[in-house]
Amino acid sequence: MTDKVIECKNLTHYYGKRKIYEDLSFDVPKGRILGLLGKNGTGKTTTINILMGYLKPRAGQCEIFGEDIQHISPATRARIALLLEGHIQYAFMTIEKIEKYYSAFYPKWNRDAYYELMNKLKVAPHQKIANMSCGQRSQVALGLILAQNADLLVLDDFSLGLDPGYRRLFIEYLHEYAKAETKTIFLTSHIIQDMERLVDDCIIMDYGRILVQQPVAQLMSTFRRYTYRVEGEQPALSSDKIYHPSVIRDCAELYSFENRGYVERLLQEAGIGYSDLREETMNLEDIFIGLTGKY
Amino acid sequence: MNKAIFFKEWIKTRWYLLAALVVFVSYTLYLVLRVGNAIEFKGAAHLWAVLLTRDAVFIEPVQYLPMVFGLLLGVVQFVPEVVQKRLKLTLHLPYPQPGMVLMMMLYGLGALTVLSLAQLVAFWGFLQHYMAAELTAHILLTALPWYAAGYAAYLLTYAVCVEPSWRMRSLLILMGIGLLRVHFLLDVPQSYNSFIGSLFVFDLAALLLVLRSMVRFKEGCQD
Structure with missing residues (x-):
């Protein structure tokens, strides 16, 4: 019996001739919250679309709960709650009607979970979703997801369009729910601070490949930024163990999983005259920038 | 679950259906x-x-009404689903996907059938008071292809809306124009009698195009 809720092997996808990624493999263990991070256009939404069976990859296989994602049965779909980018919902319905609609499909529907969240919004049950603010709509979408009582939650860019208050509310609710009920979550967001509060593991994608896949705590304790001072023109650094070395005036920086000793050796071997070498750990957003670059 | 699907479609289309009912009733009253x-x-x-002697059937003004109604019903039902990207939500519900496609379709076809039948029955009820049964049948049989066009317009609009690529969408639109034109080619009364059944079957077969578009939507086909 596998404890992998999602298992993807060698996913390859192209839009026309443009490669999105090749041989992308990852899995999401049961009870973990995994965040997929990447710059715009690296294939986050493409991955969600493939996972939900809305895009046929050019090659590779994906399974959710052991079922091929191209042929997920209705019973398994009942175990997967899906939040689409922009908190898309049936906006022509009211708070009351949409609850009634969804409840007909989900055997484990938890009406109280939905209305608990709606009561916090202080909106009338007959209020139409289309007339709500983006933040309020996000809470309706979250309420519907929580009420489904699904085993896996797939959330595509849940923070899109939300102000800090609603983002925090969304994250706190989701985190508490996932941990209390041992739910598995696969999500994407373009706001990296949100991920730091929420996810256990992360995958950081660059164009066409995965840069890193590991627990956030491990990443934050092992990935470092090194800064140092240089004078005049210096030779370029080259190593597959350092990321995005750059120099602005006399301040240089580079990122690496390697320790200080390795970086010192590297600088000496490259013949770089440096001083004031500093090593620091970072928050997830800085790690993301360090791995993917600023441009 | 079936009830919930109809419930959702009803909330989405009720104002359009109400407006269509007013138009159908107005047309019927006007012709009567x-x-x-x-x-x-x-x-x-x-x-x-x-x-x-003059090949007139008196209810000609109604000939494009079912087609326009079917087309607009398709637009009202499916354009928002596609533009607002809700179709993915709908297909993610724990309900067989082909069944979901067909249930939404059944709702539209049902609405089309109710309004068309109601109008035909109203015409029949009125005409039979003044005309021989053969002449009433002559008028209603002449009108049948117009109502068949309503089904074709609805199904083709559904297929066009759900189709994910513009190239295929354009092809479907051209096919649709051709198919709809067939319903209005012959203006001699009862010219379609010999193949009216086949025409209805052919129109309803457009549901295969809907299913094909849905498969392409699921595969994420693009231009």
């Missing part, structure tokens, strides 16, 4: 009054003569 006036002023015998 027009024929009624002609009978009052010129007598039923004159109407019979016109009917038999």
